[in-house]
Amino acid sequence: MSTRPPTHGSTRLSALAASVALFTALAVPAASADTPASPGSPPAPTVNLATNPGFEVPAPNLADWGSIPGWSCTGGPAEAAVTTTAPHSGASALTVTPADADSTGECTQTVSVQPDTTYTASAWVRGNFVYLGATGTGRDVAPDWTESTQGGWQRLTTRFTTGPNAHSIRLYVHGWYQQGPFSVDDVRVDGPAPAPAAAAGSVPTTDKVVFFTVDDGWQRTPEAERFIADHRLPITAFPLPMPAAADPAFFQRVTAVPGSSIQDHSVSHSDLSKLPADQQQVEICDARDALTRIFGTAPVVFRPPFFTWNADTLQAAANCGIRTVITADADFSGGASNIWHPGPLQPGDVVLMHWTDTLATDLQRALAAADAAGLKPTGLADYLH
Incomplete structure (x- = not known):
């Protein structure tokens, strides 16, 4: 006022x-019973x-x-x-x-x-x-x-x-x-409760696409930013809230290519499989809230730290509005070129990288592997429904 x-x-x-008193009189009354389940199915x-x-x-x-x-x-x-x-x-x-x-x-x-x-x-x-x-x-x-x-x-x-x-x-x-x-x-x-989030390491698709994901956010280099911009790479970033809040403009720039997005990676980068369900929900929901405040869009994808999760993680993620808990099936971080299935990259593969001082060369190597397989990097969230 x-x-x-x-x-x-x-x-x-x-x-x-x-x-x-006036608002109460004008309000639409709530239903007198919980929404009924579909005929023949038990109530949720x-x-x-x-x-x-x-x-x-x-x-x-x-x-x-x-x-x-x-x-x-x-x-x-x-x-x-x-x-x-x-x-x-x-x-x-x-x-x-x-x-x-x-x-x-x-x-x-x-x-x-x-x-x-x-x-x-x-x-x-x-x-x-x-x-x-x-x-x-x-x-x-x-x-x-x-x-x-x-x-x-x-x-x-x-x-x-x-x-x-x-x-x-x-x-x-x-x-x-x-x-x-x-x-x-x-x-x-x-x-x-909402249905548990789906868990995936790749995206089932026959499209000739691959997904570049980059975690954490502690080391933000101009070389990586320049490589992303020069090659118009759609990047799915999974920053922790603390580095995201320390340099939000950087993450906005590196996710400016259409198809890019900023998604949830927990608050503290803990092994969620070792935490009770209520603490997992805090880790995921608080990271969602922080990223929403910083960037204006709520995440719908969650990357569990260390790729460790359990059934509680999937329900906690859903309770936080997350649709998919994603890991990866290839790792090009820190000079690596690990593909965790036989052969080269395949359509729908999710590639893990990290915001480190090697990211520019990691991206270059991952892009070369995608080109060799006839795949084009694209936005992950656009393919997850």
Whole structure:
């Protein structure tokens, strides 16, 4: 708002209460039951799709300092922190202290959903004027809110049915102006999970194409950038969020050729097969969120570090909006020319490389191998559906 709020926020509180009442009256009501399954098929199991719902997952290595795993809070670490004082359950909860009179201390996360499906969002909250809601559902739905929890914990719940084109929603929780700190714990978005992501090492196609993928991002050389530009190479980049944030313009330049894209490679480059499912979801979703903030487009492909993954990885990836978990079937990194099947490169092969000081010569060698096989480098995401 353009004007400073009244000293005690009473005008804003009255206006908000009126607007919420009107919004509730006008909102399209959610369905009274979960979306039915197809005739003859069992109903999809209901699961909690929220990332780090109890604020118990530790921040991955290389994560932004002070960030809340799985969540984006407008005030950052100056407002939001995981605390261990009197959580609703478990060992910790989120406590948000709005830094000034113009902050509601909003924290959000993106949740992947299915179209035309009913979900129930809930959270336990403590404080005055705390709100829980969802946007991007495709159908307007009012938030749930409480004027005061009287010092204890209170559960907020809102139910919504997604529209025909909804594939993700934005879950939010916030306080209100000049109403002090609030706490959140045990968040849930209950509904059917998306189908697990597909796993692949190559792309089944008879087109005479090959896919050049480049991981990590720590060493960014002008020689590699120049080779990509001179040869108009479509590159699928899998940078970690930290080097991507350190030099976003570089990654925008090296993926400027049509067909290029920037995709997900986790936050910390950990072996995900050694992590529980909730930590895997944080690794993939937080990297997705960081890359979306930096480059404006959400990744739909995930490259697991070290090519290690399990069934939890495929479901966690799907919960983060990822369609395909991709490895590779050739490695041209660091002077290598390894093709992990008999013969030369074949249509649909995915070639692994890394952003290192050898990348320019690695690209030259990979391009020569593709030319010898009669293959043309093209964009990976365009071939994954």
